Each structure stands twice: as C-alpha cells, then as structure tokens.
Amino acid sequence: MELILTPHVNTPNGFTLDFYVKQGGYEALRKALSMTPDDVVDVVKASGLRGRGGAGFPTGMKWQFVDKKSSKPKYICCNADESEPGTFKDHVLMERNPHLLFEGCLIACHAIGAKVAYIYIRGEFYHVQEVLEAELAKARAAGFIGKNIFGTGFDCEIFVHRGAGAYEAGEETALIESLEGKRAQPRLKPPFPAVAGLYDCPTAVNNVETLCNVPPIITRGAEWFASLGPEKNGGPKLYCLSGHVKRPGVYEAPMHVTVKELIYGEQYGGGIRGDRKLKAVIPGGSSVPILLPDQIDIPASFDGVMKAGSMLGSAGMIVMDETTCMVWAAENLLYFYKHESCGKCTPCREGGDWLHKLLGRIERGEGQMKDIDLLLSVANNITGKTLCAFGDAAATPVLTTVGLFREEFEAHVREGRCTLKADWRSEARAHAHAH
C-alpha cells in the first residue's frame, strides 16, 4: 500500500526542503497557482476531503463559505493545537513532513484569497516550533513563501504561533481568540469564522492533516483521492494507537481498514500487550463513546465508526485491556475535562467538577447507588447546553462508561472499593482515601 502523507517519516533528513523538492515538492503549489481559486475549491470539494481535526466537515465547503466578496483580508488558521487525549498524528506530520503542511497552507490561501496563514501550535510543542521556523526560513529563502511566488504575483506568508497550554484552544473560535492574544474561550456562533474569524475577518480554520492532504489532491486529482477509501471517506488517514497495544504509534491507512485490524494487525498495533483480553476502545480521542470488543470489526472511517455509535473524531484510538477499571478511566478523563474547561459556560465549568467528584467518590468506594443516576443526570445537563462541543465531550466518558459498564459502578458501591487490580496503577493512590 502506497503511503501518501508519511512515506518518508523514517527517512534520514526526510523533513528537509532539499529532500521535499527532490520528491516533487511544491509542484502542487505551482499547479494550483495556474488554476483559479474557484477551480482549486472545486477540486477539493470533488475530492470529498473531510476535516481531519475531529468533526469530519467537508473542507471544500468550508473554503467556499469564506466570504470572498468582503473587502477585509482573509486568513488561513492551521489548527495544530493537537490536544485531544490519545492524538499525536499532526505532531508527526509537522516534525517529519513540514513542507507538505506549508504547501497545503499556501494552496489554501490561494483558494480563499488569503495572504497570511498562521499555524497555531500548542504550547508544549516547543521543539515543533523550532523545526517549523527553521524550515519556513528555508522555504522563504527558496522563494516558495513570500512575495510573487513562482512569478505569479501571488504573495503569501506563513507564521508559527505557539499557545501556552490550553486544551480549549483546539476549538476553532477559541483558537482565534487565543491568536488574538486573549484567553482561549469559544465564541458564540454565528457568525462563523468564514464570515468573521481572525480579527473579525473571513477565516478558514483547518487541521494540519487536512491541509497536508491538499497538495496530493491537486497533483493527482479528486477522483484518485476519493477512490482511496470507502465512499465519502476518501483519501489516506492517520491513526494514533495508544494504551495497551504492543506497538503504539501513528499508522497511515485508507479508511477501508477496520478498527480490529488497527489493533491486532501485525503491521499496526500488533495486538494487546501481554496477550490480555481487550476490554474497550475509545476510537476517536477521549471525547467519543467507547466501542466494545464485539463492535470493532467495522471500517475505521467517519461513517463506519458513526454507524457503530461512536465517532472517528481525531482517530486517536485508546485501547484498554481487561485490567482497566472503567470507573477509574472515567475519573481520569473527567479530571482532564474539569482541569481544561475554559470556564465560560456554567454547565461545563461546574458540571465537569461535579462529575469528577462523584466519580472519585465511587472509585474510592465511598459512593452510594443513587450517585450512579446522579452522574447521568449531571452529564445530561451538560450535553447540548454549552457554546462549544467541550461540554458534550466532557459528559461522554461518563455516559459511555455508565451506559456500557454499569455493573462495575454498582460493584464499587456494593464492595466499598475498586476490585480490579492492575499492575500499572498506583497502589498508594488506590488506597489513599479508603477508610
């Protein structure tokens, strides 16, 4: 199988400008600049490319919605915040194939009439900033970025903007707020960024992997791209495997690949560590519902995972074996969500904290049976009641674990303790609060 996005991630110096140009790099940009912006948008639309950040929204449509008639400047914001637990694919692309991202940014700018793209990376990616800025300087010196690119009169700049530690900055309007020098908190929509985004100007916010798919689409065509995967799920996809698999890592595959193949296939995850039994998979980053072992023989596509009752999301697959306590897992994730809630909407800010406290109480064996229904009630009072998807994301680990593993919650209450022993958990902590 041909790798499209990651063929050279292990090649020495595969990240350099020289190497990229030798592989035909920046030729897609040359071709795109010979096309009208509308034609570029049409090709991307025809390819069926869907956003790789989590929502799976068609990229071509996102670009078409950008208000081109506006007299204001337009902007591309590349979402490289990559903070969804279990997700680390954009990191690989930026470190090992940065020029593919730059070329995607430049083509996107041409398509929507922008002269600047900002790549917003998360604060913890200090080393990624170093790589991107060094390679940007080389591309600028070679004339691929800057004024009058390829003598076409197209001017375009790319800048790296590093955040400072905030999960919420991955939400597109919060990212824009952060880029403007404010707290990363979401905006009320509408207006959508396509109308009033960065600096109140028409803006398209696209994920790293999404933009990296654009140059191959321009070079090889929409039909080729669509034919790589199932219908409406075309193109290559990067999958992040972590947790209790033998070979965690980032794997590229078309979306025909099944979740089962990704976990057990020799060329992918290689099975469960210690050959234990699989208990649960979170298929799309921590914010999506769990799949059970009998639900994983499905295509790992946007539509395939949706049909199974979850979401492909960011394709961050967290694999948990039989030693994993689901009350503990939910508590671990709710600590994340209460910590990362931006605080703007009350249901998420307060509800996340309540959920974490309830889960802690049950995990320590101090809970009551009525706490289990209380968990569901609080979670259901967060979903759909916040400005951004964070609220739903925070409620999901509770709704999915209680929904699928209710007997485990009840056992904690009945036994007054967590009965699952795991060799990777802290004994000290498990008993820290027990009386």
Next chain:
Amino acid sequence: MSFHPLMDYGKGMHQSQRALADEGPAFVFTAENLATLEDICSRYPAERRKSAVIAALYLAQRQQGYISRNAMKAVAAAIRISTAEVEDVVSFYTMFYQRPVGKNIIQVCRTLSCALNGAERLTDELQKVLGISTGETTADGAFSLFEVECLGACDRAPVVGVNDDWHECQRPEDAQKLVDGLRTKGAASLTGCHLHKEHS
C-alpha cells in the same frame, strides 16, 4: 469586538483601569528580548500587537524564571495593552508560572494513555526521589514536580516534559535516573522527542 454598535470604543472607552500591585524584582526587558518581541509583533497587523502577548510572556518568563506582576507590567507596556489584559492571559494558560519555580520543571503526563502505561507509579516514584509532592519545589530550588494533561505523545507513554524538552517511555524505576541525570548532565540526559532527534 465592541459591545454596542454606536459606542466609540477606539478612544480608550471600556479600557480597564484595574491597578496591579508591585510584586517581584524590578523588571526590564533586555534589549535582545525587546528586539525579538518587535520581530514577532511584525508577524501580525500593526493594530493587532496584542496577538504577541503570549510570545512576550514567554520572553519574560525565560528572562526571570517566572512571571511576576512587575513582569506583567513590562509586557503590558511593550504590547501597549492594559495590565488587566495581560493578567487575564497569564492566569488562563497553564504554562505561565506566577511564582518562582525550580530550575528543572518536571511535568508528568497523567492523562489516560500515559496512566494506562504506569504514569501514576512514575509520579509516586518521582515524589519519593525528590522528597516533594506534586505542585511543590525542592528546598534547593533545583526541581519542581507537576502532573500535566495530555502532552500529545501517547505512543511514548509515559511521557515527561522537562522544561522545553521531552523525556519519553519512562518507567517508575527510571525516576532516580531521570533526577540524577538532570543533576549531572542537565538537558543532555533526556531522550528528547524521538521524532525530533535528527533536528538537534
């Protein structure tokens, strides 16, 4: 964004008058840091200097080790915004320290994928080795220990952030080695990010 279409917000209207008390040593940006900051500001439209506030705070933190209120005032002056706007940002993002921290900031990822691979035990061991709890700094000022949320390197779990570097695949029994290595060889003792090796 303005709050009423007819109000003229451009002339100092709705500007915070909140005062910021002095705290910390006197703070003046070095000439080098000011020049770097101006270069960063040039990446944004001239009237949008505020976009560079995070970058300015990073420079201040690098210069002084943490962000004192006096440093916030210097950032406000350099970016030409109110101190309230700076405080707003500092207090929101987790990577800014509002009080002095250790020379080495050890940050263990505690989110699910790292926890499934023993991050809890690693933190327990680091607490023992350093003789402090998470959130604290050793008496000699050499180490601070924090638990942090997903660092985005879940395939190298458990992953530990040390200052600007990464240290990957750490088992609980590696805790002593990590601390000893930092004491004797500093950043050179860290694994770094496996993807980044060739760049450095």
